[in-house]
Amino acid sequence: MTHAPFLARGGSLPRLGLAWVTWRQHRFALYGLLGMLACFAALMVAGGLQARSTYEQLGLAQCTSYSSGRCQQLADDLFTSYGTKWPFLFLLLLPAAFGAFLGGPLIARELETGTYRFAWTQGAGRTRWLLTKLTLIAVVLVAVTAGYGALYSWYNAPLDHVLPTGFGDYLNFELEGIVFPVQTLLAFAAGVFTGLLIRRTMVAVGTVFLGSFGLLMATVFKLRQDYMAPLTTTDKPGLRDWVVGTGFADPAGHLLSDSQSRSLYMKYVAQLPSGDGPTSVHTAPYRDWLQARHYAIVTSYHPAGRFWPFQLIEAGWMGLLTLLLAVATVWLVRRRIG
Structure with a gap:
């Protein structure tokens, strides 16, 4: 009975007692996740050092532009040196992993095994028990993920500079x-919250992992680009601008629909010499053909200056949803469980 040694004479739990209990109950999950993060961190440190060495050896600091000529080839060589970058795509799984393996069992295990009857009747009380666990684990998660973000920025800096x-x-x-x-x-x-509702640890873990990763994918590929209305230009966007779509405008400046754009392209294909076809068409000739007929390629984009507004918008609605889930969890534990 791990709670018993920390009961004070008056029946209350010392301030550090719950912190120690929280650590004891979740240490193995934390060990596993932090061990995985340590492996990725070691890869990033090794890759970052290698990339910086390659950057110096290639003399990329002497280049003023990396879009053409020898400097472009050197930039491509630097990109090749980032051969270990692909595993970091798995970092996108980390929020779902933390949520599933730390959040899922937090209450579900207590309810599934019946130990909540003991844990929530001690001097600390169920509200303090829950708030302490939520706060301590949240602080650890913020520290770890913020540190990891800073490490990734350091690792990616040479490549981000040239490409x-x-x-x-x-x-x-x-x-x-x-x-x-x-x-x-x-x-x-x-x-x-899911563990509290489902009351089955493994079911909660699987549900949270799939649900969290699904929400992330929906945010990345559907929601994020609509945080603000994109701008349009007939010029080439900046290197750090986020291009979200392209279209065509007729000589009068009217945007073409998808069907009109396809029809225009088929006209271009139809006038190609015999034996040529869509598979042999390159972008540049088509652009020349359009410009000769006074059509314009219109690019929809978000300027680079929107990076932090987009960050604040996404952090805002996710933070609000986090707060609502936390409040709902505390309310249910106080009023409905027992």
Whole structure:
């Protein structure tokens, strides 16, 4: 009975007692997740050091532009040196993993095994028991994910300098701002709430993992680009702008519909010399053909300056949802469970 040694004479639990109990109950899950993070961190440190060495050896610091000529080839060589970057796509699974394996069992295990009858009748009380656990684990998650985001920014800095990408690049957007810790807190809060409702640890873990990852994918590929209305331009967007779509405008400046764009393209294909077909068509000739007929290619994009507004919008609605889930969880534990 791990709670008993911390009962004070008056029946209350010392302030540090619940913190120690929280650590004891969740240490193995934390060990496993932190061990996995340590492996990824070691890969990032090794890859970052290698990339910086390659950057110096290639003399990329002497280049003023990396879009053409020898400097473009050197930039491509640097990109090749980032051969270990692909595993970090799995970092996108971390919020779901933290939510499932730390949040899912937090209450579900107590309810499933019946130990809540003991844990919640001690001097600390169920509300203090829950708030202490939520707060301590949340602090650890924020510290770990924020530190990991800073490490990724350091690791990616040489490549980002020579081959910048639009801020909508999902790996960079997740890890180089404030979104990553908030995503993790949301998954954790959802895990605790789901475990409270389902009361089965393994079912809660699976449900939270799939649900959290599904929400992330929906956010990345559907919701995020609509946080603000995109701008349009007939010029080439900046390297760090986020291109979200392209279209065509007729000589009068009217945007073409999808069917009109396809019809225009078929006209272009029809006038190609015999033996040529769509598979041999390159973008540049088609652009020349359009410009000769006074059509314009219109690009929809979010300028690079929207990176932090987008970060704040996403962190805002996720943070609000996290708070609502936490309040609902505390209310249900206080009023409905027992």
